[in-house]
Amino acid sequence: xxxxxxxxxxxxxxxxxxxxxxxDTPSVVRAWSHGEHEQGLRLWRQLADLGVTxxxxxxxxxxxxxxxxxxxxxxxxxxxHAVPGPVVESLAALPVLLADSGATRWLPGLASGGSLGTxxxxxxxxxxxxxxxxxxxxxxxxxxxxxxxxxxxxxxxDASRRLSAVDVRGEICPARTDRAxxxxxxxxxxxxxxxxRRLLDMSVEYATQxxxxxxxxxxxxxxxxxxxxxxxxxxxxxxxxYGAAVSLDTASPNAARDVSAAxxxxxxAAYLAARTALxxxxxxxxxxxxxxxxxxxxxxxxxxxxxxxAWHRAQVLAALTTxxxxx
Numbered sequence: 001x002x003x004x005x006x007x008x009x010x011x012x013x014x015x016x017x018x019x020x021x022x023x024d025t026p027s028v029v030r031a032w033s034h035g036e037h038e039q040g041l042r043l044w045r046q047l048a049d050l051g052v053t054x055x056x057x058x059x060x061x062x063x064x065x066x067x068x069x070x071x072x073x074x075x076x077x078x079x080x081h082a083v084p085g086p087v088v089e090s091l092a093a094l095p096v097l098l099a100d101s102g103a104t105r106w107l108p109g110l111a112s113g114g115s116l117g118t119x120x121x122x123x124x125x126x127x128x129x130x131x132x133x134x135x136x137x138x139x140x141x142x143x144x145x146x147x148x149x150x151x152x153x154x155x156x157x158d159a160s161r162r163l164s165a166v167d168v169r170g171e172i173c174p175a176r177t178d179r180a181x182x183x184x185x186x187x188x189x190x191x192x193x194x195x196x197r198r199l200l201d202m203s204v205e206y207a208t209q210x211x212x213x214x215x216x217x218x219x220x221x222x223x224x225x226x227x228x229x230x231x232x233x234x235x236x237x238x239x240x241x242y243g244a245a246v247s248l249d250t251a252s253p254n255a256a257r258d259v260s261a262a263x264x265x266x267x268x269a270a271y272l273a274a275r276t277a278l279x280x281x282x283x284x285x286x287x288x289x290x291x292x293x294x295x296x297x298x299x300x301x302x303x304x305x306x307x308x309x310a311w312h313r314a315q316v317l318a319a320l321t322t323x324x325x326x327x
Contacts, residue, residue: 005073005242012050013073019046020081026291032084033159037133040084041116047083048113056095056183061107063095068183068248072190072241079194082294084160086129087191088306089119093184094138100176101145106136120148120166121181124307127154127163138172145172158301160294182248182259188306189241189259189266193234195299196270200230202292203273203280226276233269240265257319260312267303274299 005013023043032040047053055071057063064070071092078087094117095110109115117136120128131137131150139148148166156163207223244262247255274296278285285292303309 005069009070009073012070013077015050016047016052016074016077017080019050020077020083023081025081025083026294029082029084029160029294035132035162041133043083044085044116045113047078052078053091053113054111056092056099057107057111058099061099061104061111063107063111068186068245069242071183072186072245075187075190076194076197076241079191079298080198082160082195082198082298084130086116086118086134088184088187089129090117090134090136092187093121093180094119094136096183097138097140097145097175097177097180100179101173103138103145103172110136119184121177121184124311125184125305126165128166130162131164131166132162137166139166139168140175140177141168143175143177145175146170147172156301158297160298161301178256179248182256185259185263185306185312186241186244186248188302189244189263192263192266192270192299192302193237193241195295195302196230196234196237196266196273199270199273199277199292199295199299200227200234202295203227203230203277207280223280226279230269230273230276233265233272237262237265237269254319254323257316260307260315260319263307264309264312264316267309270299271303 028039028043044053051064052074054063055066055074057065059065075087075091090110095107097119098104098107106115106117110117115135116130116133117138118128118131118134120126120139122141128137128139128148128150132153137148137150139146147169149169150164151167152164154163154165204227207227240262244255244258247258252258277292277296281292284290287293
């Protein structure tokens with residue numbers, strides 16, 4: 001079993017990274033947070049040109065029918081750049097849900113980037129992200145896919161995640177949800193890992209520039225130990241993330257367990273990276289004007305999205321207990 005990315009996958013990640021680095025994503029995120037979507041939608045169209053929006057869409061509907069590993073590669077980079085919009089929903093969970101359930105009429109638009117999709121899924125995803133800008137709005141309710149309309153927006157710790165309650169409307173079809181849920185959780189974990197890595201990079205850069213008593217603060221043992229702990233956590237989470245993607249690709253009976261384990265590890269690592277970034281940056285890290293805040297709030301919001309840490313830990317424990325009993 002392979003646990004290293006292929007040269008093609010590394011090149012794909014690099015091409016997305018180059019695009020987003022040139023796009024000045026912090027300014028895009030801030031505009032999106034204020035309801036100005038033009039820059040963000042232009043960025044999504046550029047991602048579509050690279051094939052990102054069609055990764056989870058079957059080929060017969062205009063997509064790439066890519067592997068879960070390919071999707072994870074892309075979403076990790078999006079997390080590193082804090083790309084705004086319904087990333088988990090439009091790129092991962094919704095395409096799989098629609099394809100598996102037979103509700104395929106929206107898939108070509110999602111694949112081409114002409115449409116954005118969002119999803120609500122009670123109880124763990126009770127609110128839809130960016131429903132005001134999404135063209136495809138679907139919710140899962142009592143085992144059925146239904147369309148919904150957005151209600152009044154709700155506040156979020158991450159201003160770029162515009163949440164809304166759902167006004168459930170017409171029934172679409174029965175829902176086949178197992179794979180779609182796992183893809184959503186996997187993509188959320190990938191976003192968290194990417195955001196955690198960016199927070200680490202920002203902390204290291206700041207520690208080499210900020211001086212106290214005539215020396216860069218990165219030279220002090222206390223700072224080195226803090227950053228080393230973050231590196232360790234992120235590097236331990238990464239194999240779990242890609243191992244879960246491989247489990248999905250191979251239809252492993254342990255895929256749901258592996259995805260929950262990856263989500264727990266990635267969320268914990270990203271949260272540690274966020275807390276450490278605040279310690280390293282000091283008071284400036286608390287200001288909304290500093291770019292650090294965009295990743296801090298993203299991690300805080302995603303840490304409770306697509307199931308809480310406690311819920312995913314319970315899923316892992318239940319799976320391991322069942323396996324042990326069967327043995």
